[in-house]
Amino acid sequence: MPKQDYYDILGVDKNSSKEEIKKAYKKLAIKHHPDKNDGNKESEEKFKEIGEAYSVLSDDNKKSRYDQFGHEGLRGASSGGGGGFGGFDFGDAESIFEQFFGGGGFGGGRGRSSGSTRREGADLQIKIKLTLEDIAKETTKKVKLKKHVTCSHCGGSGAKDSSSVTKCSTCGGSGEVKSVQRSIFGQFVNVTACSACDGLGEVITERCPNCSGEGRVRDEKTISIKIPPGVSEGQYITLSGEGNAGKRNGPTGDLLAIIIEQDHKYFHRDGEDIYYDLKLNIAEATLGTDLEVPIIGGKIKVKIPSGTQPGKKLMIKGKGLPILHGYGTGDMIIRITIWIPKKLSKKSKELFEKIGDINEIKPKTTDKGFFEKVKDIFF
Ligand SMILES: [Zn+2]
Numbered sequence: 422m423p424k425q426d427y428y429d430i431l432g433v434d435k436n437s438s439k440e441e442i443k444k445a446y447k448k449l450a451i452k453h454h455p456d457k458n459d460g461n462k463e464s465e466e467k468f469k470e471i472g473e474a475y476s477v478l479s480d481d482n483k484k485s486r487y488d489q490f491g492h493e494g495l496r497g498a499s500s501g502g503g504g505g506f507g508g509f510d511f512g513d514a515e516s517i518f519e520q521f522f523g524g525g526g527f528g529g530g531r532g533r534s535s536g537s538t539r540r541e542g543a544d545l546q547i548k549i550k551l552t553l554e555d556i557a558k559e560t561t562k563k564v565k566l567k568k569h570v571t572c573s574h575c576g577g578s579g580a581k582d583s584s585s586v587t588k589c590s591t592c593g594g595s596g597e598v599k600s601v602q603r604s605i606f607g608q609f610v611n612v613t614a615c616s617a618c619d620g621l622g623e624v625i626t627e628r629c630p631n632c633s634g635e636g637r638v639r640d641e642k643t644i645s646i647k648i649p650p651g652v653s654e655g656q657y658i659t660l661s662g663e664g665n666a667g668k669r670n671g672p673t674g675d676l677l678a679i680i681i682e683q684d685h686k687y688f689h690r691d692g693e694d695i696y697y698d699l700k701l702n703i704a705e706a707t708l709g710t711d712l713e714v715p716i717i718g719g720k721i722k723v724k725i726p727s728g729t730q731p732g733k734k735l736m737i738k739g740k741g742l743p744i745l746h747g748y749g750t751g752d753m754i755i756r757i758t759i760w761i762p763k764k765l766s767k768k769s770k771e772l773f774e775k776i777g778d779i780n781e782i783k784p785k786t787t788d789k790g791f792f793e794k795v796k797d798i799f800f
């Protein structure tokens with residue numbers, strides 16, 4: 422793709438004044454700033470383009486090269502070479518922007534890291550196996566967890582004692598290092614966390630023997646996790662601050678408890694509803710009966726009417742699972758199947774033969790079969 426003209430990008434022309442170019446840049450940069458566009462990839466590209474165009478057109482030397490030779494004129498103009506822009510240093514779009522607006526972006530969402538991230542403890546993940554009985558009510562699960570915890574010996578400082586901590590000589594105790602960067606705007610100061618002390622401002626002369634200076638040790642902890650009713654497979658609960666302790670009192674990571682649903686002996690779950698397959702024998706289905714079926718956490722009496730057909734569904738209202746963070750409960754659905762014996766004793770066989778002679782048990786010719794019903798629809 423050929424590179425777009427810098428004047429076109431900013432919507433100015435060769436005769437525009439420095440002030441006009443500046444104004445045009447400012448307007449476009451605000452419009453396309455990534456913070457304002459929710460990380461939109463196109464805006465981000467546009468924002469970079471605008472920064473690049475401005476960095477050239479606002480610089481007398483680069484502008485005159487560009488006017489004479491176009492994009493080619495900028496190649497190899499600085500050391501390096503071979504990069505995405507042919508080795509030319511255009512500066513970083515974000516820092517150009519910050520020169521204008523004083524940094525921080527919009528809404529403070531992109532605050533500069535204080536450097537604590539390098540000391541941050543990692544997040545942990547665990548799986549929590551739950552039965553449908555667990556899911557039906559609020560449960561608390563106790564979990565044993567191996568993780569980094571703050572060293573009790575040094576309180577997380579990593580130092581042997583208070584006298585074995587000294588001011589960092591690299592940053593003078595501020596935890597920050599200022600570096601002066603030259604840019605198209607002249608010099609500006611870049612503040613980063615001191616790498617010698619990880620931004621703490623102090624270094625350890627003698628390490629804590631218990632944690633070797635890390636400020637944390639591996640340990641096994643038991644924690645209780647409260648799980649709301651109605652959760653389902655794959656959902657997770659975030660327990661903030663229950664992950665690994667950070668190095669030298671750095672921020673603690675989070676613990677993610679991921680829900681795993683165990684198969685049930687009787688039930689099958691579909692959302693909030695519970696399905697149960699009930700097998701009836703021929704006599705029960707024909708004559709009807711009262712029987713007990715399992716529900717979650719107990720049993721319930723069910724009346725099976727005479728003449729119950731296979732495939733019939735009976736609904737028991739409110740005996741499903743509670744709706745997560747909502748009101749109400751799902752239902753239990755009983756699906757009827759008829760169990761046909763494969764083997765019979767001689768005596769039973771004689772009985773069935775007698776029953777078989779009864780006229781009422783013979784399928785009625787008026788009951789249309791499947792194919793006849795299809796014929797009714799299509800012919
Ligand atoms: Zn320690």
Ligand SMILES: [Zn+2]
Binds near residue numbers: 590591596616619620
């Ligand atoms: Zn330092």
